[in-house]
Amino acid sequence: MRVRAKHMSVPGITPLVDVVFLLIVFFVLVSRVVDLDRVRMDLPAPDPAATLPRDQAAAAVVNVMPGDAGHAAGYRFNGVVHGVDDAGRASLQAALAAEFAQDDTTAVVVRADRAASSGSVLPVLHVARRAAAHAGLTHPVRVELAVEAAR
Amino acid sequence: MKWSAPHRRRSSGPISLNIASMIDVVFLLLMYFMVATDFSPAEETFRMDLPDRTAGSEAFTLQDHPLQVEVLAAGVQAQPVFTIAGWGVPTGSVDTLRGQLQRLCGEGGETFFLNDHPVEILVSPQVAWSHAVEAFNAAVRAGFTHVRLDERSGT
Numbered sequence: 001m002r003v004r005a006k007h008m009s010v011p012g013i014t015p016l017v018d019v020v021f022l023l024i025v026f027f028v029l030v031s032r033v034v035d036l037d038r039v040r041m042d043l044p045a046p047d048p049a050a051t052l053p054r055d056q057a058a059a060a061v062v063n064v065m066p067g068d069a070g071h072a073a074g075y076r077f078n079g080v081v082h083g084v085d086d087a088g089r090a091s092l093q094a095a096l097a098a099e100f101a102q103d104d105t106t107a108v109v110v111r112a113d114r115a116a117s118s119g120s121v122l123p124v125l126h127v128a129r130r131a132a133a134h135a136g137l138t139h140p141v142r143v144e145l146a147v148e149a150a151r
Numbered sequence: 152m153k154w155s156a157p158h159r160r161r162s163s164g165p166i167s168l169n170i171a172s173m174i175d176v177v178f179l180l181l182m183y184f185m186v187a188t189d190f191s192p193a194e195e196t197f198r199m200d201l202p203d204r205t206a207g208s209e210a211f212t213l214q215d216h217p218l219q220v221e222v223l224a225a226g227v228q229a230q231p232v233f234t235i236a237g238w239g240v241p242t243g244s245v246d247t248l249r250g251q252l253q254r255l256c257g258e259g260g261e262t263f264f265l266n267d268h269p270v271e272i273l274v275s276p277q278v279a280w281s282h283a284v285e286a287f288n289a290a291v292r293a294g295f296t297h298v299r300l301d302e303r304s305g306t
Contacts, residue, residue: 013174020174020177024177024180024181024184027181027184028184030190031188038194043194044285046245046285048292049288050288050292051195051196053196114279114281115279116280118276118277118278118279118282119277120276120280121283122300122301123302125201125300128201129201140201142198142199143198143199143200143201144196144197145199146194147195147197147284147288148192148195149193149195
């Protein structure tokens with residue numbers, strides 16, 4: 001003979017809490033909080049790459065914003081998008097020079113989409129060189145080309 | 152007027168912990184991590200030093216004329232063509248380029264350059280950035296330690 005429960009049955013939430021905690025632990029382990037300096041784009045991914053992990057030195061991250069047909073839509077640095085024309089490059093140069101004046105060991109990290117034309121990326125190197133000269137750096141400026149890490 | 156002490160009601164059943172608020176907080180944490188998590192792939196970098204040209208201190212080329220690798224764009228699709236100026240046969244394959252550079256670098260029998268000999272990657276503006284980076288990678292993998300990238304003039 002089956003005995004019926006007199007009260008309404010309440011579903012146990014213990015397994016639910018367990019799963020939620022497991023999810024939280026998972027996200028804590030895998031998460032890297034979104035870095036606003038790094039615009040989402042498809043970086044070049046040479047395979048196998050002879051690259052190095054980013055060191056902890058100060059970095060000025062310059063994003064070459066993808067535009068139409070491989071052209072750059074602008075250069076984003078410190079949340080400001082500088083134009084690709086002469087005025088934009090001059091303002092980027094001034095911003096980088098200010099960065100070098102604060103810390104002369106600052107490395108310039110160049111991030112560009114893999115489909116971007118080199119003609120839209122290489123001016124950043126010239127701008128960095130001129131900014132270093134303008135800031136009075138006595139040593140070569142360190143430039144880092146960002147690529148996708150091998151999986 | 153008669154004041155009486157507040158009557159404290161005693162629970163008759165066993166003491167239980169109310170975990171509803173904890174679950175609320177846990178769900179909020181879960182939401183935060185789901186929104187803030189960035190699943191974009193990790194980044195690594197190629198490093199190079201840009202010498203100052205304006206002051207006439209071209210330290211990069213004081214000792215040796217750099218080994219120049221040209222990356223040109225061919226055809227409508229701007230396919231890359233890699234050429235080691237004066238040394239190699241033009242190739243469209245970055246693996247072939249790396250092989251040619253490896254034969255020129257290091258301590259092997261065909262070595263013509265020490266691994267600290269400067270290498271200059273001269274890139275045509277039409278070439279896709281990924282091909283320029285691949286040429287840079289080929290030079291680094293071949294063993295050269297002083298590699299730099301620049302725009303090819305006259306294109």
